[in-house]
Amino acid sequence: MFNLKSYLTAVATVLLLGQTLSARADLPDFTPLVEEASPAVVNISTRQKLPDRMSANAQGMPDLDGLPPMFREFFERGMPQAPRNPGGRQREAQSLGSGFIISPDGYVMTNNHVVAGADEIIVRLSDRSELKAKLIGADARTDVALLKVEGKNLPTVKLGKSEPLKVGEWVLAIGSPFGFDHSVTAGIVSAKGRNLPNESYVxxxxxxxxxxxxxxGGPLFNLKGEVVGINSQIFTRSGGFMGLSFAIPIDVALSVSDQLKTEGKVSRGWLGVVIQEVNKDLAESFGLEKPAGALVAQVLEDGPAAKGGLQVGDVILSLDGKPIIMSGDLPHLVGALKPGATATLEVVREGAHKxxxxxIGNLPDDDDDVAGPGATQGAERSSNRLGISVAELTGEQRQALDIKGGVMIKDVQDGPAALIGLRPGDVITHLNNQAIDSAKTFTQIAKDLPKNRSVSMRVLRQGRASFITFKLAE
Structure with a gap:
């Protein structure tokens, strides 16, 4: 006897099963990609010889416990952990990362921070064989390093292009998290063209x-099995993964590695301006339809921008037809140009488009020179305890910031200032609860800072003021 209820239940079950199978069929199968690409992904370990008593605190480094947890990965990523060696006079610091082979004769790409300062670099292949690597060159500004191992017919990755990537596209990473070789993780592209602190050229x-x-240092693949990026940083509050990862576009990395291989250094375009973000109020005051572009806060004397007629107060809307949405878009575009090239800037000046x-100039190797002649007049370098150099503010800058005193950071070296996130362009108005009225005052207060006690600093960054604290060790 025909049972309508049973029939309908069976039909519903079949339809539900079909929908489930269809949904699964829509998900990518990464198996072929992993099988093909994994042999070219390598584990990189380094060794660095250290004096017996050398440690972060011995070098005047601040206590990282006072930093917001979300930034610790950025600061700790290149700080190797040195094993204890009470009886010896020398210790070894070790670090661990990933990389990938880009040519059959043994060129390997990774992050600069993976191999920075290493006395010995070991590349371990997928068959667990180990090869000593030579550092061909490294670029701290993009965090790219190129290594070379001796070998023939080595497995290589397929190199793609990052520009065609679309937000929402599937991507896959292979690397050695916590030393677990050839771990595979997958996800999607969340955004492109992200600007991160102290990373102006990526x-x-x-x-x-x-x-x-x-x-x-490990590769980021698209579904075609092509490398589209180098995994470099994470944003974290816990010290581990929290859903925000950042990769260097392979287009940028290949340009850097090619220059390192052929010239031993990287040349970048330079405009010679200090810029800031355009917010809603600034957009209205400059007659813009919406907040976009890069506001020129300073034009460096005798720099390319000054020679090209750029003025303070100009808002740069595009470069060679490429729109500047956020101010951080400008350094990316300028840095990618070859020195000597001619670029067209669309600017708004007093409400009119020009x-x-x-x-384009050549970005100086020394960050002190980036400011250009005349811009560092009155600059004084602090003691190495902070690791920064500062310069007097001009009357125009003080008026624009609506402050009576303060100094601008011109250069940040390795040290406490770098570890607490300070960067060139920041303005310091107070240090250790004392007002800063000149570079000379700043240098004197910095020299007299107490040890092993919290010290406050008031910093202006793009018009926003905040107090931060840090400690100086013995």
């Missing part, structure tokens, strides 16, 4: 691929 790819310490032709 338009990062943001993903939700699980990245942890040890993944640094096109300016500018000959």
């Amino acid at each position: 338009p990062f790819i943001q993903t939700d691929v699980a990245i942890n310490p040890g993944n640094s 096109d300016l032709k500018v000959t």
Whole structure:
């Protein structure tokens, strides 16, 4: 006897099963990609010889416990853990990361922070054989390093392009998180062209691929099995993965590695301006339809921008037709140009649109020189305890910031200032609860800072003021 209820239940079950199978069929199968690409992904370990008593505190480094947890990965990523060696006179610091082979004769790409300061670099292949690597060159500004191992017919990755990547596209990472070789994680592209603190020349790819310490330097693949990025950083509050990972676009990395291989250094375009973000109020005051572009806060004397007619108060809307949405877009575009090239800048000046032709300069190797002649007049370098140099503010700058005193950071070296996130362009108005009225005053207060006690500093960054604290060790 026909049972209508049973029939309908069976039909519903079949339809539900079909929908489930269809949904699963829509998910990518990463198996072929992993099988093909894994042999070219390597584990990188380094050794660095240290004096017996050398430690972060012995070098005047501040206590990281006072930092917001979300920034610890950025600061600790390149700080190797040194094993205890009470009886010996020399210790070894070790670090661990990932990399990938880009040519059959043994060129390997990784992050600069994975191999920085290493006395010995060991590359371990997928068959667990180990090869000593030579550092061909490294670029701290993009965090890219190129290594070379001796070998023939080595497995290689397929190199793709990062520009065609789309937000929402599937990507996959292979690396050695916490030393677990050839771990595979997958996710999607969350955003492109991200700007990160102290990373002016890299338009990062943001993903939700699980990245942890040890993944640094490893490849990010698209579904075609092509490398589209180098996994470099994470944003974290806990010290581990929290859904925000950042990769260096392979287009940027290949440009850097090619220059390192052929010239031994990296040349970048330079405009010679200090810029800031355009918010809603600034957009209205400059007659813009919406907050976009890069506001020129300072034009460096005798720099490319000054020679090209750029003025303080100009808002740069595009470079060679490429729009400047956020101010951080400008350094990416300028840095990618070859020195000597001519670029067209679309600017808004006093409500009117203008096109300016500018000959791009060569970014100086020394960050002190980036400010250009005249911009560092009155600059004084603090003691190495803070690791920064500062300069007097001009009357125009003080008026723009609506402050009576303060100094601008011109250069940040390795040390406490770098570890608490200070960067060139920041303005310090108070140090250790004392007002700063000149570079000379700042230097004197910095020299007399107490040890092993919290010290406050008031910092202006893009018009926003905040107090931060840090400690100086013995």
